Amino acid sequence: MVYVIKVGGNVIDNPELLQAFLKDFAAIPGKKILIHGGGKIATRIGDKLGIVSNYVDGRRITDAETIDVVTMVYGGLVNKQLVAKLQANGCNAIGITGADANIIPAVKRPVKTIDYGFVGDVDAGKVNGGPLQAMLEAGLTPVFAPLTHDGQGQMLNTNADTIASALAIALSAHYPVRLIYCFEKKGVLKDAADDNAVINLINREIYQQLLEEKILTAGILPKLENAFAAIESGVKEVLIGHAEDVIRNTTPSVAGTLIR
Numbered sequence: 001m002v003y004v005i006k007v008g009g010n011v012i013d014n015p016e017l018l019q020a021f022l023k024d025f026a027a028i029p030g031k032k033i034l035i036h037g038g039g040k041i042a043t044r045i046g047d048k049l050g051i052v053s054n055y056v057d058g059r060r061i062t063d064a065e066t067i068d069v070v071t072m073v074y075g076g077l078v079n080k081q082l083v084a085k086l087q088a089n090g091c092n093a094i095g096i097t098g099a100d101a102n103i104i105p106a107v108k109r110p111v112k113t114i115d116y117g118f119v120g121d122v123d124a125g126k127v128n129g130g131p132l133q134a135m136l137e138a139g140l141t142p143v144f145a146p147l148t149h150d151g152q153g154q155m156l157n158t159n160a161d162t163i164a165s166a167l168a169i170a171l172s173a174h175y176p177v178r179l180i181y182c183f184e185k186k187g188v189l190k191d192a193a194d195d196n197a198v199i200n201l202i203n204r205e206i207y208q209q210l211l212e213e214k215i216l217t218a219g220i221l222p223k224l225e226n227a228f229a230a231i232e233s234g235v236k237e238v239l240i241g242h243a244e245d246v247i248r249n250t251t252p253s254v255a256g257t258l259i260r
């Protein structure tokens with residue numbers, strides 16, 4: 001089993017939670033990949049530079065100045081800090097973006113009603129799993145920043161949940177894969193204000209119902225859409241759960257929300 005694990009910005013932003021998560025992640029035996037977000041840190045550093053962040057439907061409008069900020073923040077600061085902390089925990093991490101070894105080619109999102117700027121759309125079928133497999137077989141743990149490229153020299157900003165799903169799909173051609181979304185809630189909640197109202201299982205039918213009841217909002221929607229995309233393209237299991245439960249979620253007795 002290969003574990004493809006995504007950790008979100010709210011965990012990265014919380015030093016204690018992050019430290020505990022990285023220690024647990026490092027302790028997971030076998031082949032694994034980490035994908036990180038960092039949207040909040042990019043916003044903060046952008047603000048310091050006078051480059052204000054704008055979002056539409058949870059996606060950052062990435063103009064020419066913003067792609068430079070996110071390339072620095074995700075590909076540099078966040079990625080390398082995570083790698084150094086994993087190394088300190090005995091995990092042989094290698095930090096990369098989707099441009100490295102051409103693992104994630106993407107297409108700049110076409111302008112329709114909204115111009116997202118340098119945002120990359122990924123076709124999971126075009127992900128190059130080969131270099132990833134070579135790293136895993138060499139005992140390395142790839143750590144991905146949420147960045148892709150257009151093959152013509154331009155870096156692109158891609159949502160980290162989408163990258164995790166695309167990498168999980170590409171690897172599922174070679175290994176059984178469990179995709180785990182780790183964030184600061186115990187799972188998908190039936191009531192966003194009640195941290196204990198975890199929905200244990202979501203299938204397409206339940207998902208439709210939850211959408212109609214308007215229980216799901218903002219941040220959780222891209223996670224679920226990417227989770228279903230993964231399940232429907234060969235990924236064996238997808239879990240959405242708390243970063244504190246990451247070890248448990250690599251065992252059969254899972255905590256959080258299972259997507260089926």
Ligand SMILES: Nc1ncnc2c1ncn2[C@@H]1O[C@H](COP(=O)(O)OP(=O)(O)O)[C@@H](O)[C@H]1O
Nearest residue numbers: 008009010037183188189192215216217219220
């Ligand atoms: N039904 C729900 N269950 C869990 N989280 C929800 C729900 N509806 C909205 N959310 C929000 O979605 C957020 C997660 O999205 P996001 O911040 O993008 O995650 P990440 O930290 O992984 O990048 C949570 O912090 C939570 O506030």
Ligand SMILES: CC(=O)N[C@@H](CCC(=O)OP(=O)(O)O)C(=O)O
Nearest residue numbers: 009037038039059060158159160
């Ligand atoms: C295109 C787009 O929106 N990209 C995201 C990438 C970072 C991300 O996904 O971070 P979290 O997982 O912490 O939300 C952004 O710049 O915010």
